[in-house]
Amino acid sequence: DAGITQSPRHKVTETGTPVTLRCHQTENHRYMYWYRQDPGHGLRLIHYSYGVKDTDKGEVSDGYSVSRSKTEDFLLTLESATSSQTSVYFCAIRAPSNEQFFGPGTRLTVL
């Protein structure tokens, strides 16, 4: 257990509504990541953070924003959800030994 929790674990929402997913870590690691996982695509990086208020884009960042105001929390926001954002979202942290460990995931359905 890498001390990572995600909330909510499941969410169903409607197109056009804002959605925020939360990732919380208890390990005080500097690097945190948001991925989405879709059939045929594997895991793809959305955004990552390398410290409080320090974030950068991944390969599929369009339509998503992130914030990190505390070391332990990394928020992913869909400003206006679309059906193409239906996915499973994983948060990850990077340990000092460079391995990344994943949270339990959030299954998001956009109707």
Next chain:
Amino acid sequence: EDKVVQSPLSLVVHEGDTVTLNCSYEVTNFRSLLWYKQEKKAPTFLFMLTSSGIEKKSGRLSSILDKKELFSILNITATQTGDSAIYLCAVEQETSGSRLTFGEGTQLTVNP
């Protein structure tokens, strides 16, 4: 464009068989290659490989990296039904944030 390709995409074997999963990559600024196992939940870490030719081993699982030919293999001997999972390969780059690029994964099914 950075690319990680796994093969086969799916594999069905019988308990006791030995399997070899493949991962090839083309990325800039390679740092390490990681293997994960994913059952119906989050990926769990198996191995991290940074040097060519040095085998990492954990029980019936082992893995090796070839940095010249840009590939890695994951071997599972004496497979069990509990080995059924998606096996993910990812490559870490020496970039800001140490991002991972994942392959699509290999779906392994072990039948009794």
